[in-house]
Amino acid sequence: MSKIRVDLESVQVTEGQGIGEGDFELRVQVAEGGNILIWPSLNGSTKVDKGGAAQSINRAIATYTVASGTLSKKFTIDVTEVDKGTLGQDDQGQSTLTFDLTPTMTPSTKSAIISLKRPDMSYQGKVKVNLTAQQA
Numbered sequence: 001m002s003k004i005r006v007d008l009e010s011v012q013v014t015e016g017q018g019i020g021e022g023d024f025e026l027r028v029q030v031a032e033g034g035n036i037l038i039w040p041s042l043n044g045s046t047k048v049d050k051g052g053a054a055q056s057i058n059r060a061i062a063t064y065t066v067a068s069g070t071l072s073k074k075f076t077i078d079v080t081e082v083d084k085g086t087l088g089q090d091d092q093g094q095s096t097l098t099f100d101l102t103p104t105m106t107p108s109t110k111s112a113i114i115s116l117k118r119p120d121m122s123y124q125g126k127v128k129v130n131l132t133a134q135q136a
Contacts, residue, residue: 002103005063005136006073008037008129009109012054015126024048025082028057028129032075035062045082054130063136064101071101079114079127091116091124099133107134 013024025045029038039057040046048055064071074096081091095112109132115123 001065001067002105003063003136004066004071004101004103004105004133006032006061006075006099006101006131006133008039008057008059008061009132010054010056010058010130011039011048011079012128012130013048013050013052013125014113014128016050023050023052024125024127025084026055026127027080027082029078029080030061030075030129030131031078032062032073037061045080048127050125054128061131066101066103068103072098073101074098075131077112077114077129077131079116079129081116081125081127089118091118093117093127095129097131099131101133105133105135107132 026048027045093114093116095114097110116125117123
């Protein structure tokens, strides 16, 4: 019997919004069943450099016990780019990642490239979110 932990490993801005936009103020929520992780906090955001290195997070979303066979878990990732300006329109995007967890698995990292957009607008940038599953 093994315990497998799935972490929100990192977030990175891979494509900027527009010429006048600065860095991204990001909030990431990852959910699977009743397990929810919100980074950095429910109403907070963290500045992530546009075109910069990945922002390391390394926070556990959930730990699963896998006795035998494969346990498949689907994670929903919601990314919000918090607009601190006068318009107050956040850019949002969503994706999912599925991990097949096994008792003897080696560390596995999966990435989602999430396009962000405002309601009724075109896409305004892309964010790469990495999740890692490994023995706890």
